Amino acid sequence: MTDTTATAHTPGQGKEQFEPTIIAFVCNWCTYAGADLAGTSRLKYDANIRIIKLPCTGRIDPLLVLKAFESGADGVLVSGCHPGDCHYTSGNFHARRRWAIFHRLLELTGIDSSRLHFSWVSAAEGQKFADLVNDVVSKVRLAGPFDAVNPARRRS
Amino acid sequence: MTNSSADARVFAAGSLDAVAAALVAAGFRVVAPVRQGDLTRLTLWQPGQAIDLEHFTVNSAKEFLLPATETIQRYDIDGNDFTPVEVAPDATKTVLLGIRPCDAASLTLMDTVFNWDFEDVFYNTRRQACIVVPLVCTRADESCFCTSVGLGPDSSRNADAMLMFAEGGKKLILSPVTEKGRTLAASAGAAAQAAPDKTCDVPVRFNVQAVTAWLADAFDSPAWAELSAGCLSCGACAYACGSCHCFDIQDESAAGGAVRYRNWDACCMALFTKHTSGHNPRSASQARWRQRVMHKFSYIPQRFNLLGCTGCGRCTRLCPAGMTVAETCERIDAICQSTPSVK
Amino acid sequence: MSLIEAIRADASQLLQEGHVKMVLGYRARYDRRLPLLITQADQVTALVYDEACWQNLPTYIRKSEVRSAMPVAIVCRPEGIRSLLVLASEAQIAPDAVRVLAVVGSEYRGAMDLAAAAELIKDLPPAPVAPDVAAKLDELAAMSANDRAAFWRDALAACTRCYACRASCPVCYCQNCVVERNTPQIVSTTAAPHGNFAWNIVRAFHQAGRCTLCGACQAACPQDLPLMLLNAWIERQVREEFAFISGSGLNEPPFIGSWSPNDDDKFIR
Numbered sequence: 001m002t003d004t005t006a007t008a009h010t011p012g013q014g015k016e017q018f019e020p021t022i023i024a025f026v027c028n029w030c031t032y033a034g035a036d037l038a039g040t041s042r043l044k045y046d047a048n049i050r051i052i053k054l055p056c057t058g059r060i061d062p063l064l065v066l067k068a069f070e071s072g073a074d075g076v077l078v079s080g081c082h083p084g085d086c087h088y089t090s091g092n093f094h095a096r097r098r099w100a101i102f103h104r105l106l107e108l109t110g111i112d113s114s115r116l117h118f119s120w121v122s123a124a125e126g127q128k129f130a131d132l133v134n135d136v137v138s139k140v141r142l143a144g145p146f147d148a149v150n151p152a153r154r155r156s
Numbered sequence: 157m158t159n160s161s162a163d164a165r166v167f168a169a170g171s172l173d174a175v176a177a178a179l180v181a182a183g184f185r186v187v188a189p190v191r192q193g194d195l196t197r198l199t200l201w202q203p204g205q206a207i208d209l210e211h212f213t214v215n216s217a218k219e220f221l222l223p224a225t226e227t228i229q230r231y232d233i234d235g236n237d238f239t240p241v242e243v244a245p246d247a248t249k250t251v252l253l254g255i256r257p258c259d260a261a262s263l264t265l266m267d268t269v270f271n272w273d274f275e276d277v278f279y280n281t282r283r284q285a286c287i288v289v290p291l292v293c294t295r296a297d298e299s300c301f302c303t304s305v306g307l308g309p310d311s312s313r314n315a316d317a318m319l320m321f322a323e324g325g326k327k328l329i330l331s332p333v334t335e336k337g338r339t340l341a342a343s344a345g346a347a348a349q350a351a352p353d354k355t356c357d358v359p360v361r362f363n364v365q366a367v368t369a370w371l372a373d374a375f376d377s378p379a380w381a382e383l384s385a386g387c388l389s390c391g392a393c394a395y396a397c398g399s400c401h402c403f404d405i406q407d408e409s410a411a412g413g414a415v416r417y418r419n420w421d422a423c424c425m426a427l428f429t430k431h432t433s434g435h436n437p438r439s440a441s442q443a444r445w446r447q448r449v450m451h452k453f454s455y456i457p458q459r460f461n462l463l464g465c466t467g468c469g470r471c472t473r474l475c476p477a478g479m480t481v482a483e484t485c486e487r488i489d490a491i492c493q494s495t496p497s498v499k
Numbered sequence: 500m501s502l503i504e505a506i507r508a509d510a511s512q513l514l515q516e517g518h519v520k521m522v523l524g525y526r527a528r529y530d531r532r533l534p535l536l537i538t539q540a541d542q543v544t545a546l547v548y549d550e551a552c553w554q555n556l557p558t559y560i561r562k563s564e565v566r567s568a569m570p571v572a573i574v575c576r577p578e579g580i581r582s583l584l585v586l587a588s589e590a591q592i593a594p595d596a597v598r599v600l601a602v603v604g605s606e607y608r609g610a611m612d613l614a615a616a617a618e619l620i621k622d623l624p625p626a627p628v629a630p631d632v633a634a635k636l637d638e639l640a641a642m643s644a645n646d647r648a649a650f651w652r653d654a655l656a657a658c659t660r661c662y663a664c665r666a667s668c669p670v671c672y673c674q675n676c677v678v679e680r681n682t683p684q685i686v687s688t689t690a691a692p693h694g695n696f697a698w699n700i701v702r703a704f705h706q707a708g709r710c711t712l713c714g715a716c717q718a719a720c721p722q723d724l725p726l727m728l729l730n731a732w733i734e735r736q737v738r739e740e741f742a743f744i745s746g747s748g749l750n751e752p753p754f755i756g757s758w759s760p761n762d763d764d765k766f767i768r
Contacts, residue, residue, distance in 0.1 A: 062701070062704055063677070063685055063686065063697075063701055066696075066697055066700065066701070067685065070410075070687070070693050070697065071410045072410055083760065083764070084760075090758065093758035093759075093760070093762070094756070094758055096758065096762050096764055096767065097754075097755060097757065097758045097759075097762055098755055099766075099767070100736070100740065100741075100762060100763055100764075100766070101704065101707045101708075101733060101736055101737065101755070102704060103766060104732070104733075104736045105700060105703065105704055105729070105732065105733060105736075106700075107644075108636075108639060108640075108647065108728075108729070108732050109647060109648065109651045109696070109700060109729075110644050110645065110646075110647040110648025110649075110650075110651060111644065111648070112644040113766070114644070115644075117768070118766060118767040118768070119767060119768040120764075120767060120768070132768065147645050147648060149645075149648065149649060149652060150645070150648040150652070151648060151651055151652035151655060151692035151693060151695065151696040152648070152693060152696050152697075153692075153693060154408065154410060154687070154691070154693040155691075155692070155693070193723060194723055195722075195723050197657070214721055214722065214723075224659045224660070224690040225689045225690040225691050225694070298529045381564070385536045385564065386533065386534050386535075386536065388558065388559070388561075388562075388666035388667065389666060390661050390662045390663040390665065390666035390667075390719075391659075391660075391661040391662060391663075392661040392663040392719070392721045394661075395659045395660075395661045395721070396661075396721055404688065406684065406687070406688055406689060408684075408687060408689065417689045417691075419660070419688055419689050419690060420659065420660070420690070422661070425662070426674075426679075427679045427681075440563065440564075441562060441564075442564070474663075474721040476554060476663050476666065476667045476715070476718070476719035477533060477534050477554070477666075478526075478528055478531060478533025478534065483528075
């Protein structure tokens with residue numbers, strides 16, 4: 001679980017610390033609304049995260065995750081409604097089955113759970129979202145920049 | 157049989173690696189066949205690697221002149237500012253050491269295509285920096301058919317120097333042919349002479365003139381259905397082929413900039429002729445196989461007075477379905493012989 | 500009657516009596532074994548069979564020339580039969596469109612329809628994972644993430660994007676393959692590390708729960724890429740986590756397309 005005592009880190013503070021870029025693929029109805037609630041509640045969380053909203057986690061093609069790493073992400077978060085709460089009834093169940101295999105495949109090929117994170121965050125869980133982001137950012141910060149020799153990253 | 161020139165060098169076959177090392181020390185980049193696992197590849201040779209002249213390589217020398225992917229342009233993107241950045245073509249002096257005469261011969265078509273309506277600076281720069289040193293073949297396998305396309309195991313076409321076995325394979329002769337080839341001689345020891353070993357026999361498998369003549373009127377022939385039956389439309393043959401040269405331009409972008417690549421492409425693949433309208437004039441694999449064979453044995457001869465194939469046999473060795481231009485030509489030849497007056 | 504004589508006899512009879520319009524088997528050209536598509540009974544003499552025959556012949560069902568000749572008979576080993584069952588489960592072939600000339604090990608089990616072939620493989624284990632593949636997977640599992648990434652960067656470096664792997668796989672039948680979708684180009688076609696990674700990983704993932712470990716992709720690869728490492732790893736997860744084996748029946752629900760309320764989500768917070 002997330003470390004609820006972790007405080008938000010503002011980029012620019014601290015000396016020359018590596019600031020990871022995290023892409024978050026989230027569903028519109030739950031996690032995006034949860035992120036919105038974190039905002040309206042004025043909860044602070046690391047600004048390293050860039051949110052991409054999709055209608056449902058069932059729409060998240062694993063290729064999108066690969067594309068994020070290819071294009072420059074140091075970490076990826078994928079988040080949606082809790083099982084049973086999907087706005088489209090079963091989209092997140094399809095996603096869960098897909099991710100179960102995909103994350104193990106990425107683990108085999110050099111992208112492990114320090115960089116690829118999955119969660120269920122509901123529309124009411126603003127605090128959970130903020131804590132989650134801080135935790136993901138700190139884990140990816142610890143893991144360091146996405147290795148330039150990792151074949152998933154496009155090098156120019 | 158090729159005889160060695162007056163300024164030839166002779167050295168022990170086992171010293172080829174040392175000669176390569178001397179070339180590297182003299183400032184050349186060396187490309188040579190190296191055994192990797194269960195196959196042999198032409199690769200950028202590193203000191204310490206053993207050069208393998210025994211096996212046929214899975215790749216041709218093409219990738220060192222026309223790489224499978226090549227960056228031909230970059231773009232810096234900053235807000236609305238878009239700045240093209242030129243990419244300097246690779247001009248590193250490279251020795252293609254121990255390729256086959258069929259590989260060297262395919263450069264004639266490549267040189268022609270990359271200069272006939274447009275001078276391709278990327279190809280030409282690499283080509284001019286290349287020193288071509290084919291090994292005369294003393295062994296062939298059943299996939300070789302250089303003699304069917306007007307070449308032979310000792311062809312010196314495009315060679316800057318020839319490598320030849322002597323004393324039953326125990327020695328190698330390096331025999332310069334051009335000025336470029338002579339620049340290598342210093343790295344190969346003192347001048348010496350030896351008699352080259354006998355080249356291998358490569359039986360002629362088909363009458364290529366008959367094939368070309370048949371193809372001139374064969375676009376609508378019902379024979380193509382059977383000739384193409386096994387093809388699964390991958391690009392293994394085109395990419396292994398030393399004469400195939402089609403490419404695709406791809407732009408890829410990420411934050412801060414974009415890259416323009418030139419990547420190999422193959423007419424065997426379904427997407428090759430798909431129009432933006434969705435129509436594909438070669439939607440059947442039969443049409444694509446016909447295209448491949450006619451391009452090599454009919455259209456290229458018409459346009460350039462050359463064949464589009466040098467008989468290296470890689471397509472034969474590598475095709476998962478056993479499709480080969482050689483077998484297609486053999487069958488066409490058989491059709492010609494069985495119906496001499498009817499096409 | 501030897502194995503090949505029995506295959507030839509059945510192939511000939513099926514063609515002569517009009518039960519099928521095409522037989523897909525193997526022929527020999529020197530020491531290679533290659534696919535052979537025949538439509539006349541007198542062509543069966545060119546059929547061969549031995550353990551050097553590796554192609555998974557149901558891959559030819561993608562060709563319109565084969566589909567329009569249905570019903571067809573195909574020489575299949577158990578992995579090929581499983582591939583046919585995946586195709587039937589995915590509604591790509593009608594169950595009566597294909598007859599199987601079934602070979603198990605060095606035994607010919609006869610000509611049969613797909614339902615009978617499904618019965619036949621019920622008692623057979625799925626294709627084994629080669630010992631060197633299993634050993635390599637264990638070795639990779641013990642490496643750090645960056646070392647694994649370096650391994651795959653080197654292992655896929657020789658890929659030229661010829662797609663022989665795709666062409667030789669029976670369940671890679673999409674007429675508009677993901678790598679050929681170019682508005683926009685989502686999978687890089689560039690034979691650089693990122694493009695090769697994207698292609699090989701995506702293709703392996705698209706076969707999850709569909710791959711029968713026939714090995715044709717790796718055998719077809721002109722560069723001998725270790726594709727079976729990816730396929731065997733995925734099939735191990737599918738089997739161990741979900742007790743699912745590809746190609747077990749004529750009407751199997753799809754693996755990735757299905758879900759259960761009990762699917763593991765320990766990895767999801």
